[in-house]
Amino acid sequence: MKRRIVWLVTNSDVALALSVAIVVAVLGVVGPDSEKAGPAESATLATLAVLAVILLRDRARNDQRDQDWREALAETQLRLDRLADGIDRSSGVYFVIGLEFGKVLAAARQSTDRWLFKGATGTYVRAVTLPECVDHARLSRRALVFRLEILDPTDPELCERYVRMHQRLTTRADSPEHSWTMDETRRELFATILAACWYQQRYEMLDIDIGLSSKLSIHRYELSSRCLIITQRGPSFPATIVESGNLSYDLWNTELAVSLRQSKLLPMKQIQDVPLSASPSADEVRSVFSLLGVALPDTYTDADLEEISELALASANPYE
Incomplete structure (x- = not known):
C-alpha cells in the first residue's frame, strides 16, 4: 500500500493527465454532448492518453535503471571494503x-x-x-x-x-x-x-x-x-x-x-x-x-x- 501511494505521488502529473483523458473520453461517448464530439477532440484525447502511457513506461524504466545503479554501487562499495580489509590484514x-x-x-x-x-x-x-x-x-x-x-x-x-x-x-x-x-x-x-x-x-x-x-x-x-x-x-x-x-x-x-x-x-x-x-x-x-x-x-x-x-x-x- 505504501509503495502504491509513493508511486501515485511521484507520477501524479501523468496520472492526472491520463485520468482526464479517460473521463473526457467516457463523457464524450455517453454524455449529453457526445454527438457533438468531433474527430479533432477524439484525436486530442487519444494523443493525451498515449503520451501519458509513454511517460509512465519511461519513468518505470528509469526507476529500474536507478535501482540497478544503486545495487551496483552497493556491491562495489562492499567489494572495496573487503579489499581494504584484506589489505589491512595482509600488512599484519x-x-x-x-x-x-x-x-x-x-x-x-x-x-x-x-x-x-x-x-x-x-x-x-x-x-x-x-x-x-x-x-x-x-x-x-x-x-x-x-x-x-x-x-x-x-x-x-x-x-x-x-x-x-x-x-x-x-x-x-x-x-x-x-x-x-x-x-x-x-x-x-x-x-x-x-x-x-x-x-x-x-x-x-x-x-x-x-x-x-x-x-x-x-x-x-x-x-x-x-x-x-x-x-x-x-x-x-x-x-x-x-x-x-x-x-x-x-x-x-x-x-x-x-x-x-x-x-x-x-x-x-x-x-x-x-x-x-x-x-x-x-x-x-x-x-x-x-x-x-x-x-x-x-x-x-x-x-x-x-x-x-x-x-x-x-x-x-x-x-x-
Missing part, C-alpha cells in the same frame, strides 16, 4: 572492536607460550587470561612465560591519579569509573599479585614475573606468540592488532621487555615454597606480601586480606 596490522576483539584475545590465549602484559590493575588478565593460558599450557605440557607490568599498589597517590584520570576521560554521567576509589584500585592490584603467586605454585612450568610501575597510561598492551594487542579499556574501544612476524611486533616485544626491566621487579622466587591453600587465608596473604617486599596498608584487617584472596581467585570476567 589492523583494527578490531566488539565481538571480534574477544575472538582475537581467545585465539591468542589458546596456543601461546608467552604473555607480556603492560597496563593498570590487570583485572581481566587475573580473571581470564592467566587461568586460561595456564590451562592450555598444562594440557599441552608446554612451558609458559608470563610477564606482568602493573601499577604499584604501595603508592596511594599513583592509584588516586589513576582513578581521577579515568573519571575525567568518561563521556557519560553513569559510567562505572565515577564509583572507583583509590582503595579499591589498590585491592585490585594486590589481588593480581596474589593470583600470580598462586598460579606459579600450581604449574611447575610457569615462569612468571611482576613489575610494579610508577607511570600511568591509557593504553594496555598484551603480547602473545601470535600477536600484540593494543587497546584502552574493554572491547567497546578499537583495538590495534599487530601479528607476529611483523617488524612492529618485534619492536614492541623489545619495548615491553625494556619497560618491564625499568619497573620494580618483585622477587617471585622467594614465595615458590610458601604454601598457599586453595583459598589463601589472611596469614598466608601476609606471608606472601612480606616475602615480596610489598607493604600492605596497616589498616587492613583479616577480613580485608580475605577479600583480596577472594578477588585474586574468584573474579568474574569484568566485560561480561
Whole structure:
C-alpha cells in the first residue's frame, strides 16, 4: 500500500493527465454532448492518453535503471571494503572492536607460550587470561612465560591519579569509573599479585614475573606468540592488532621487555615454597606480601586480606 501511494505521488502529473483523458473520453461517448464530439477532440484525447502511457513506461524504466545503479554501487562499495580489509590484514596490522576483539584475545590465549602484559590493575588478565593460558599450557605440557607490568599498589597517590584520570576521560554521567576509589584500585592490584603467586605454585612450568610501575597510561598492551594487542579499556574501544612476524611486533616485544626491566621487579622466587591453600587465608596473604617486599596498608584487617584472596581467585570476567 505504501509503495502504491509513493508511486501515485511521484507520477501524479501523468496520472492526472491520463485520468482526464479517460473521463473526457467516457463523457464524450455517453454524455449529453457526445454527438457533438468531433474527430479533432477524439484525436486530442487519444494523443493525451498515449503520451501519458509513454511517460509512465519511461519513468518505470528509469526507476529500474536507478535501482540497478544503486545495487551496483552497493556491491562495489562492499567489494572495496573487503579489499581494504584484506589489505589491512595482509600488512599484519589492523583494527578490531566488539565481538571480534574477544575472538582475537581467545585465539591468542589458546596456543601461546608467552604473555607480556603492560597496563593498570590487570583485572581481566587475573580473571581470564592467566587461568586460561595456564590451562592450555598444562594440557599441552608446554612451558609458559608470563610477564606482568602493573601499577604499584604501595603508592596511594599513583592509584588516586589513576582513578581521577579515568573519571575525567568518561563521556557519560553513569559510567562505572565515577564509583572507583583509590582503595579499591589498590585491592585490585594486590589481588593480581596474589593470583600470580598462586598460579606459579600450581604449574611447575610457569615462569612468571611482576613489575610494579610508577607511570600511568591509557593504553594496555598484551603480547602473545601470535600477536600484540593494543587497546584502552574493554572491547567497546578499537583495538590495534599487530601479528607476529611483523617488524612492529618485534619492536614492541623489545619495548615491553625494556619497560618491564625499568619497573620494580618483585622477587617471585622467594614465595615458590610458601604454601598457599586453595583459598589463601589472611596469614598466608601476609606471608606472601612480606616475602615480596610489598607493604600492605596497616589498616587492613583479616577480613580485608580475605577479600583480596577472594578477588585474586574468584573474579568474574569484568566485560561480561
